[in-house]
Amino acid sequence: MSNLDKNPVQSPAAAVTHPLVKGTVEPGCAKVDPIVIADHVTRQFGGLKAVDVDHLEIPRGQITALIGPNGAGKTTMFNLLTGFDKPNTGTWEFDGKSLAGVPAFKVARSGMVRTFQLTKSLGRLSVLQNMLLGATGQRGEGLFSSLVKPLWRRQEEENTVRADELLARFKLDAKREDYAASLSGGQRKLLEMARALMSKPELIMLDEPMAGVNPALTQSLLGHIKNLKADGTSVLFVEHDMHMVMHISDWVIVMAEGRVVAEGPPETVMKDPAVIDAYLGAHHDTDLGDLMDDGPNPVEVALEAERKAHDAHSEEK
Amino acid sequence: MDWGNIFGNAIGEIISPTTAAYALAAIGLGVHFGYTGLLNFGQAAFLLIGAYAFAIPTLAGAPIIVAVLSAIICSVIFAFILGIPTLRLRADYLAIVTIASAEVVRYVVTTTGLTDFTGAANGLSGFKGTFAAINPIPEGRYGFGPFMYNEYDWWVRIVGWTLVVLASVLVFLLMRSPWGRVVKGIREDEDAVRSLGKNVYSYKMQSLVIGGVMGSVAGIIFILPRAVQPANYTTGLTFFIWTIMLLGGAATIFGPIVGAMIFWVVLSLTQGILYGAIESGALGFMTTTQAGQVRFILVGVALMLLVIFRPQGIFGNKKELSFSV
Numbered sequence: 356m357s358n359l360d361k362n363p364v365q366s367p368a369a370a371v372t373h374p375l376v377k378g379t380v381e382p383g384c385a386k387v388d389p390i391v392i393a394d395h396v397t398r399q400f401g402g403l404k405a406v407d408v409d410h411l412e413i414p415r416g417q418i419t420a421l422i423g424p425n426g427a428g429k430t431t432m433f434n435l436l437t438g439f440d441k442p443n444t445g446t447w448e449f450d451g452k453s454l455a456g457v458p459a460f461k462v463a464r465s466g467m468v469r470t471f472q473l474t475k476s477l478g479r480l481s482v483l484q485n486m487l488l489g490a491t492g493q494r495g496e497g498l499f500s501s502l503v504k505p506l507w508r509r510q511e512e513e514n515t516v517r518a519d520e521l522l523a524r525f526k527l528d529a530k531r532e533d534y535a536a537s538l539s540g541g542q543r544k545l546l547e548m549a550r551a552l553m554s555k556p557e558l559i560m561l562d563e564p565m566a567g568v569n570p571a572l573t574q575s576l577l578g579h580i581k582n583l584k585a586d587g588t589s590v591l592f593v594e595h596d597m598h599m600v601m602h603i604s605d606w607v608i609v610m611a612e613g614r615v616v617a618e619g620p621p622e623t624v625m626k627d628p629a630v631i632d633a634y635l636g637a638h639h640d641t642d643l644g645d646l647m648d649d650g651p652n653p654v655e656v657a658l659e660a661e662r663k664a665h666d667a668h669s670e671e672k
Numbered sequence: 673m674d675w676g677n678i679f680g681n682a683i684g685e686i687i688s689p690t691t692a693a694y695a696l697a698a699i700g701l702g703v704h705f706g707y708t709g710l711l712n713f714g715q716a717a718f719l720l721i722g723a724y725a726f727a728i729p730t731l732a733g734a735p736i737i738v739a740v741l742s743a744i745i746c747s748v749i750f751a752f753i754l755g756i757p758t759l760r761l762r763a764d765y766l767a768i769v770t771i772a773s774a775e776v777v778r779y780v781v782t783t784t785g786l787t788d789f790t791g792a793a794n795g796l797s798g799f800k801g802t803f804a805a806i807n808p809i810p811e812g813r814y815g816f817g818p819f820m821y822n823e824y825d826w827w828v829r830i831v832g833w834t835l836v837v838l839a840s841v842l843v844f845l846l847m848r849s850p851w852g853r854v855v856k857g858i859r860e861d862e863d864a865v866r867s868l869g870k871n872v873y874s875y876k877m878q879s880l881v882i883g884g885v886m887g888s889v890a891g892i893i894f895i896l897p898r899a900v901q902p903a904n905y906t907t908g909l910t911f912f913i914w915t916i917m918l919l920g921g922a923a924t925i926f927g928p929i930v931g932a933m934i935f936w937v938v939l940s941l942t943q944g945i946l947y948g949a950i951e952s953g954a955l956g957f958m959t960t961t962q963a964g965q966v967r968f969i970l971v972g973v974a975l976m977l978l979v980i981f982r983p984q985g986i987f988g989n990k991k992e993l994s995f996s997v
């Protein structure tokens with residue numbers, strides 16, 4: 356009994372609940388108000404099942420972190436949900452509309468916009484042009500209407516105002532006219548995120564938004580993401596930086612070897628033995644009692660080590 | 673050597689209909705490659721289609737408007753045939769398909785089985801009547817210095833260069849607009865543009881069609897001063913158009929025009945000088961046929977020097993290019 360008290364998630368007998376969750380908190384649990392619901396999504400690369408998710412729900416209006424060791428299938432899951440890759444099986448819906456088999460550009464138009472782990476800022480366009488490209492429903496993007504400037508001038512001006520606001524918020528306003536290629540790696544990450552926000556998405560999916568971002572900027576980036584939530588945008592992000600995960604996420608989903616192995620609020624999910632398994636490998640000999648001590652949490656230690664290795668790797672690029 | 677004549681011929685190339693045709697074809701290729709990043713190595717096919725799709729109906733008695741529409745429609749269809757299977761794939765697929773299909777269409781028009789329509793290897797002639805009939809210029813010779821032409825030659829030049837200007841204005845309007853921003857984004861990273869909700873496939877198709885129609889209209893201008901000759905539409909033609917586009921600057925408005933002028937002036941000058949030198953015995957070891965080929969060796973060398981020392985072309989933006997990976 357004392358063991359149960361110490362580690363409630365360990366025992367199925369202890370039905371843990373949470374205000375975001377309908378029923379018990381467990382991997383693949385149903386949410387009270389989900390924005391994304393995925394079922395039986397699998398993606399096979401040769402003999403490797405990169406994604407094998409039975410059921411997954413992302414809560415609406417919350418900041419959800421998707422964590423897991425490298426190669427867990429997080430990026431592949433992003434690619435599948437956003438139409439950049441095709442699954443072997445599976446269906447999913449966004450905001451009640453089925454998106455399985457829908458091409459990437461239509462997914463984006465429906466309000467689910469993603470960024471990339473390896474930044475895709477358009478180096479030969481200026482920072483402002485990058486931003487303007489993010490706006491949706493532009494009349495000037497039609498072949499024939501593009502020829503008649505009065506048809507799209509007003510809208511372009513409005514989009515420019517919005518772009519300037521976002522650039523100022525992300526401290527990129529001084530770079531407005533520069534080619535995006537002249538930005539640092541971290542600034543490109545910020546630009547990509549700001550550009551995605553141009554379309555006022557309902558759900559923004561950020562693949563490692565902090566990787567390579569100057570530590571001086573990370574604090575304000577955290578602020579931006581919290582503001583997104585305040586504005587009613589749902590956020591799903593992949594991150595290795597545990598400070599970010601712990602501080603801003605409302606919900607954490609843990610993937611390992613393609614599966615969702617754990618989920619829960621950030622305070623408790625780190626203590627889940629399945630998460631320790633995921634990061635340290637199965638059949639580890641960690642005494643779970645250690646987790647409650649004041650000593651360093653082994654998951655955080657492992658994550659920290661991975662993040663460092665990862666950052667070193669990104670910097671080489 | 674008759675320097676006056678050599679320079680006169682060279683200067684005349686500046687406004688020749690052939691220069692206009694190459695400029696227009698290079699503007700189209702600029703839309704494909706310069707702005708959208710499409711690797712079209714078959715621009716010659718669009719010129720060929722324009723030429724035959726104009727000449728064949730004309731010879732069958734169609735009015736000029738029908739012949740021009742036929743050229744445009746055929747090139748649109750051809751662009752779709754090239755684009756539908758390849759534009760969803762990686763960029764290199766379009767390159768392979770365009771280079772191969774350009775050869776295919778050239779062999780098709782050369783086959784003897786189609787002699788009644790295409791004239792096979794002899795090509796077509798006698799299709800200038802409908803164009804000459806709408807010439808408002810009275811008969812006679814006009815101009816000054818090296819620019820002395822009869823009414824037909826002026827008419828071809830005026831129409832040809834008017835079309836070049838119209839195409840340039842069209843490209844200017846497109847590329848300053850949000851439409852142009854999308855295709856320039858595609859040139860760099862399709863997935864980024866896709867993630868922002870743009871139908872990349874549709875934009876690439878639009879670009880392929882626009883540049884292809886320009887190539888096809890260039891094909892009409894190209895044949896108006898001469899006959900249709902299938903041998904003119906080899907991959908060599910495609911690479912001259914590439915040279916012109918790169919010389920002027922791939923993603924520029926004036927680049928293709930100035931590139932075409934320089935290309936033809938230099939070709940004419942070197943021909944004049946080499947032929948003159950051969951006639952005067954200074955280059956006794958060479959025949960005029962060989963001299964003709966030497967000119968194109970010089971074009972190749974010039975292209976190499978250009979790519980090494982000024983990769984952005986004459987009008988290109990060094991910065992914009994230096995970032996390309």
Ligand SMILES: Nc1ncnc2c1ncn2[C@@H]1O[C@H](COP(=O)(O)OP(=O)(O)O)[C@@H](O)[C@H]1O
Pocket residue numbers: 400403405423424425426427428429430431432
């Ligand atoms: N295009 C691909 N071809 C083959 N294997 C891939 C491909 N993309 C990802 N994988 C593999 O799928 C697994 C999951 O990768 P990924 O989704 O990038 O992981 P994560 O983002 O969680 O680090 C890895 O083992 C990776 O090597």
Ligand SMILES: [Mg+2]
Pocket residue numbers: 429430431472
């Ligand atoms: Mg990843």
